[in-house]
Amino acid sequence: MIKVATTLLGITLLAALLWWLVNGRAIGAFNLDTSEPVIRIAVSQTPLSSPFFIAKNKRLFSQQQLAVVLVPCFGGHKCMEMLLNHEVDFATASETVFMFNSFKQPDLRLISSFVESDNDVKLLTLSGGGIASLDQLEGKKVGVIKASASEFFLDSLLILNGIDSSLVERKYYKPAQLVEALLLTEVDAIAAWEPYGYELTNTVPEQVVQLPSRGVYNLSFNLIGLGEKGKQAESIPGILAALEQANLYLITHPKQSQTLVSEILGISFRQLNWSWQDYLFRLSLGNALLSNLHAQARWALDRQLIMGSEVPDFRAMFSKGKSLALIDEPLEER
Missing domain, CATH: 3.40.190.10 (Periplasmic binding protein-like II)
Structure with missing residues (x-):
């Protein structure tokens, strides 16, 4: 009887160990406080996502009492797909990916851009x-x-x-x-x-x-959600606060940041440095982004790249979540 009990205990401990290797290790890697609801963010594996990598590495999400898991995905389209399939709570993607999906998903919310480039x-x-x-x-x-x-x-x-x-x-x-x-x-x-x-x-x-083209197109990488309710809405101010701190670190410690990001992405420092000077790391949600979305939406309709007859109401799709002085300029009517 004792031998059977010992065997069962061993099996239980082994099962617990296997679970930890699959799930717990990921949680531990992100320094999560498992007493908090876990927020899952699909993060594209590109240098444009650097603020998220820094926030994770420097435990900036934990400082905001957030249990965040960064889920790797390759390309904004895949990240958006994971969001729409409810596999994650938030996703990172370019404004172009957001624009195309906004025609069929009016519940999408653009929470903030966190990096821009006019030469990507x-x-x-x-x-x-x-x-x-x-x-x-x-x-x-x-x-x-x-x-x-x-x-x-x-x-x-x-x-x-x-x-x-x-x-x-x-x-x-x-x-x-x-x-x-x-x-x-x-x-x-x-x-x-x-x-x-x-x-x-x-x-x-x-x-x-x-060929001369700098400034013709301003790419932004953005944090995107699906509706604003429950733990997702409650976590937005903390996520943005962590990203704000991460962007400050990226600006003030460029070499250390590039070294860290190159290791995370498995690319050379030289490759990362190639485009680093083109990145503007800042939180932004204002008229420049709104105008860019409208221009791209009209272009998509004119070229019949998407079904529809009207440009979505992007103003209504901008997040209402409160944050650090997020709006870079008043959202005036145009």
Whole structure:
């Protein structure tokens, strides 16, 4: 009888150990206070998510009495999918991903952008390829990612430079195929976001030409929720406070931050440093972002990239959660 009881106890302890290895280790890694409701945030594995990596590493969420689990996902589209499937409480994604999903998910809430870049998407070509200036794009082939920031960026660039878009042939690729398409001369230029600009430059460093395009498109990475109720709504001020502290650390300790983020993402310090100077780490929710969303939504409708007839009411989809002086400017009617 004693032997049986001992065996059962051993099995119970083994089961508990296995559970801890699968679940408890993740909880411990995030320094969670398990007495608090766990908040799960889908975080895209990109340097744009650096504020979340810093907040986790420096225990800034715990300082706000929040039990936060960062769930890795690859790309804003996947993070958004996890949110819509109720696998997580919040997600990180670009404003373009938010815009496309807002047409069919009116309960989406944009809580705050936490980083911006006006040089993340670039128009790249190779020297000797016949394109030395933007006006030479006519009659050329440009590789883009369909219905994405890449295609919106290209259209915006053409309009700003008075170039008839019908005279530029666009060829569609998946993000990871763009660099190869250019190297194989399937296209004359590509509209690519990072890290593909770095990848191309690292492959043929003496041949890459970046055509003037900085400031044409302002990318933002954002914290997104689905409705505002219960533990999600209650956790928003604490999450934003932690991100505010993380952004301050990123600004005041750039080398330490880059070292930490490069280790977390498994990329070289050199690659991370390549685009770091283009990042503006700050919490923001105001007219600039609102205007960007409206412009992209009108573009998506005009190009029939999405079903619908009206631009969503993005103002109503901005979070009402209270936070640190979050609104960067008054949300005046336009």
